[in-house]
Amino acid sequence: MSHGLSPAILGRSLADLERAKPVHWWRLLHDLGVALFTHGFVDEAFRVWAQRDDPAVPVPPLGRSHYLDHLLPEVGAFVAGRAGKRGDPEPLARRVDRSVRIHLAPPYWTQLPTPGRAGLPGEALDERERLDWYGLAITLMRPSDSGDGPDPARGAEILRSLLDHLREDHLRNNARLLLADHLARRLGKEAEAADVLRSFFANQYADLYVPLALIPLARVLAAGAFREECSLGSVEVGAFTDRLAHLMERRRAAAGDPSPPGPQYRVTTLDNVFMLEPKTVDADAGAYFSQPGEVDRGYSVIGSGVAISAPGEMGSCQVKLEVGPLREVDAERTYRFLLDVAGDLYLRAIGLEDEVGNRFAVPPGRYHVEVAFLSVTSSEGGLDDWDVLVQLAPS
Secondary structure, X not given: XXXXXXXXXXXXXXXXXXXXXXXXXXXXXXXXXXXXXXXXXXXXXXXXXXXXXXXXXXXXXXXXXXXXXHHHHHHXXXXXXXXXXXXXXXXXXXXXXXXXXHHHOHHHHHHOOOOOOEOOOOOEOOHHHHHHHHHHHHHHHOOXXXXXXXXXHHHHHHHHHHXXXXXXXXXXXXXXXXXXXXXXXXXXXXXXXXXXXXXXXXXXXOOOOHHHHOHHHHHHHHOOOOHHHOOOOHHHHHHHHHHHHHHHHHHHHHHOOOOOOXXXXXXXXXXXXXXXXXXXXXXXXXXXXXXXXXXXXXXXXXXXXXXXXXXXXXXXXXXXXXEOOOOOOOOOEEEEEEEEEOOOEEEEEOOOOOOOOOEEOOOOEEEXXXXXXXXXXXXXXXXXXXXXXXXXXXX
16 A cells, blocks of 8 residues: 555654644644554554644644545544544534545546447447446435445446546546445445455555545444554554654643644635524524625624625635634724624534534623634635634623
8 A cells, every 4th residue: 555554654754743843733643543544543543633633733724625634533433433523423424424425426427328329348338227327326426325226236347347447547546436435335345345445545646535534435444454554563553652642742842832722714705704603503593684784884693693794805714713801903804793602603604504613612601702804815816815813702
């Protein structure tokens, strides 16, 4: 495997963490945890991820491109029967699985043979066979085995033929993942799934995170299918995680920041608006900016949620939230209002209304809120990218 573990690789990981600035700790620890889990060292992977999630480790912005990175341990916790960071890991694990699944399958719809067009090598498919392709694509996109589509054995045959038919590396990699997932999920052939994954990992263009995002393949990894690819045993890897813990404790102490910064999240915005809302929103509470004067003042409060409109044309924003006494800041625009908060608030935007990853810990209560648009840069397409500070002072 191109990402195999060895004493030299683990030694380089420690050296990288020794030299790295704190802003790079999260990514290094995250990748190391993924490598350990992929090789079946589940407990050791969670020890490393615990270091990643230490409050003193700066958290990178949770944009959509990093969404899966933050939630991959939830899939690992679910298949390993462990508690997740937020409690029961199953809902988030299935959400990650579904998000990956729907992005893997659709590209193949353009590859589906039609009557009169050469499809599989040396074969033109009839209507029934073509429908098998479409049925399989739908089945692959669904997070659970619904029983739709062709017979499971026929589905594996179709995917193997598709793999032979494709030429582009990224499409072949996706086809390998779909085939491995199908073998493990619908046929229970974990050993064959591992063989397909082995060819996936051997490709230099493979995205090493994706197998852990699919629940059936995460189970194959957690079961130790790739332990043989590693020259280390549990004792050596356990000793490594001990050294890692001591290293991170020393580095955090040397950083000398008793008050690590709170989380900051970035979202891409539509309609120039972002929202801070409770985890569950009352669908019958009404729409933001539906009352007279709300558009002009720049914010709209409904229950425990608020929608905030930026000055100018905003394409994205990075939001930091602080709970405590209000402090003076230099800002281009400031909004002030009262908000009755029911608990934690979640940063969302149009199209991300069900987001549960961008969480700010906020105790329930009434708050004086100050939203400060601190600085702006021009992003691609001429839209504004704002840094925003939200302060909540108990009323």
